[in-house]
Amino acid sequence: MSKETTMTFRVEPDLRASFRDVAESEHRPAAQVLRELMRDYVDQARVRKSTISPAERKRREEAVNYGRTSVGLEGLKLSKADEQHAQRFINGEIELDEFIKIRNESVQER
CATH class of the missing domain: 1.10.1220 (Arc Repressor Mutant)
Structure with a gap:
């Protein structure tokens, strides 16, 4: 360095x-x-x-589950990579802005 x-x-x-x-x-x-x-x-x-609080983790998990349900109602299913990405958000490893950015980049690559 x-x-x-x-x-x-x-x-x-x-x-x-x-x-x-x-x-x-x-x-x-x-x-x-x-x-x-x-x-x-x-x-x-x-x-x-x-490190996020248990309440914040629950809020994130509920938001992701809502998204999964919404996608499922459209007849689609999240990929394994999407699920791993969502889990990183739930765990507090990334914030919402990064979660959205990475998701949008992966959609553009497809």
């Missing part, structure tokens, strides 16, 4: 010294440790964001 930007921030001198000492004792560059901490923070935020 190429370095594209520099980040400057303020930190207490004691914290900076302790951080540097620990990184050096582990034979790791401080910048590498900070990048790892940043990546972990971003990953954790994604997990927190994708």
